[in-house]
Amino acid sequence: MEAMPRANATAKTPMATHHAEAAPRAAGLTKLRFGFIAWVVLYHLDLALDVSAELPWLKPVLGRGYLGVDGFFLLSGFAMWLGYSARPPKDWPAIRQFLVRRLAKIWPLHALALLALALLVGLAIASGIGIRAPERFNPRDLLLQLLLVNAWETMSAHAWNYPSWALSAEWAGYLAFPLLLGVLLKLPARAVPSVVVVAFLGLCLLPYADPGSGLNLTLHFGLARFFLEFVLGMALARWNPGRGLKLAALALPLGLALRLDPLAVAGLAALIAWAWRWPQPARPDLLVRLGEASFGVYLCWIFVEAALVGVLRLTEPGLVGRIGLLALGFLVNLVAGWCAWRWVEVPMHRWVVGLLRPAPGRRLSPQQIADWLAGRG
Numbered sequence: 228m229e230a231m232p233r234a235n236a237t238a239k240t241p242m243a244t245h246h247a248e249a250a251p252r253a254a255g256l257t258k259l260r261f262g263f264i265a266w267v268v269l270y271h272l273d274l275a276l277d278v279s280a281e282l283p284w285l286k287p288v289l290g291r292g293y294l295g296v297d298g299f300f301l302l303s304g305f306a307m308w309l310g311y312s313a314r315p316p317k318d319w320p321a322i323r324q325f326l327v328r329r330l331a332k333i334w335p336l337h338a339l340a341l342l343a344l345a346l347l348v349g350l351a352i353a354s355g356i357g358i359r360a361p362e363r364f365n366p367r368d369l370l371l372q373l374l375l376v377n378a379w380e381t382m383s384a385h386a387w388n389y390p391s392w393a394l395s396a397e398w399a400g401y402l403a404f405p406l407l408l409g410v411l412l413k414l415p416a417r418a419v420p421s422v423v424v425v426a427f428l429g430l431c432l433l434p435y436a437d438p439g440s441g442l443n444l445t446l447h448f449g450l451a452r453f454f455l456e457f458v459l460g461m462a463l464a465r466w467n468p469g470r471g472l473k474l475a476a477l478a479l480p481l482g483l484a485l486r487l488d489p490l491a492v493a494g495l496a497a498l499i500a501w502a503w504r505w506p507q508p509a510r511p512d513l514l515v516r517l518g519e520a521s522f523g524v525y526l527c528w529i530f531v532e533a534a535l536v537g538v539l540r541l542t543e544p545g546l547v548g549r550i551g552l553l554a555l556g557f558l559v560n561l562v563a564g565w566c567a568w569r570w571v572e573v574p575m576h577r578w579v580v581g582l583l584r585p586a587p588g589r590r591l592s593p594q595q596i597a598d599w600l601a602g603r604g
Contacts, residue, residue, distance in 0.1 A: 253503055259502050266295035270289055328580060337526060416465075430489040
């Protein structure tokens with residue numbers, strides 16, 4: 228869930244050309260982030276409320292909302308190429324700074340949400356409130372999530388803040404990114420489209436790993452799903468196909484209608500490349516602001532789900548009531564996520580980056596950085 232660079236209107240081939248600086252933010256890509264997170268949240272709300280069971284015309288869209296995560300994986304690779312192809316982290320100091328910045332972006336809010344959930348679970352147990360499948364809340368899985376390795380084939384079932392599996396996959400991508408970027412930079416331009424094709428073919432084969440799940444693979448084969456889409460996004464950004472993107476984006480509704488996840492993902496990839504070219508607004512609008520808060524929205528879902536479960540224990544609403552709960556849950560999730568982004572994610576990231584920025588005439592030593600990361604600074 229990376230910051231989205233902006234299209235450079237003065238460059239002829241902005242994604243294929245190396246510039247002295249990273250491209251600025253692109254509003255079109257940031258708006259897509261809102262679309263993706265909205266899709267994911269509505270999917271989870273429908274799992275709890277089963278609205279699409281009585282409104283089956285919604286099933287092709289709501290029932291495949293997990294593909295919003297695939298959109299984020301593609302978008303992450305696309306944005307990382309735009310942001311770093313002109314200034315690749317090559318030596319260890321540059322790689323270390325890159326990783327610390329990425330960790331500062333994702334870990335503080337993740338850790339806070341996880342610790343808040345642990346407190347909530349502890350209070351529920353102390354109050355005698357029944358918890359469904361209490362074995363999910365064990366110390367081992369809590370530690371794995373805190374260390375962001377819970378999607379690395381280390382867990383057999385979802386536990387704690389289960390959406391964080393995607394965050395764990397992203398962290399694996401950040402660790403591998405300097406190497407992936409170096410390889411892609413060395414490829415001749417004519418070979419780049421073949422990378423896109425190979426990654427797409429890999430996605431076509433991946434559903435066979437767990438028949439019946441499509442691309443909804445998380446704790447098992449979730450890393451394969453992530454890396455295929457992350458690399459596809461990177462290669463697509465370098466390739467920079469200029470024509471046919473609108474037509475190719477039609478693969479998204481076609482894939483949803485035919486229940487072919489890889490085809491839908493191909494449409495998502497085309498949509499991302501097309502959105503990168505959308506005109507810039509004079510000032511950020513509401514969709515841009517909500518897109519910037521998508522990471523916070525994603526991590527706050529677990530608390531909305533907990534509240535929803537509590538409501539459903541007390542009442543059995545009809546269709547109208549469930550639609551109302553879906554709308555309310557969606558709105559609450561957006562507000563909570565925006566607050567988490569505004570008052571936790573952004574300040575913590577700025578604080579960490581400020582600590583790593585040396586004062587004039589002074590550089591932080593490796594030991595000082597290590598001390599800070601260990602909590603001794």
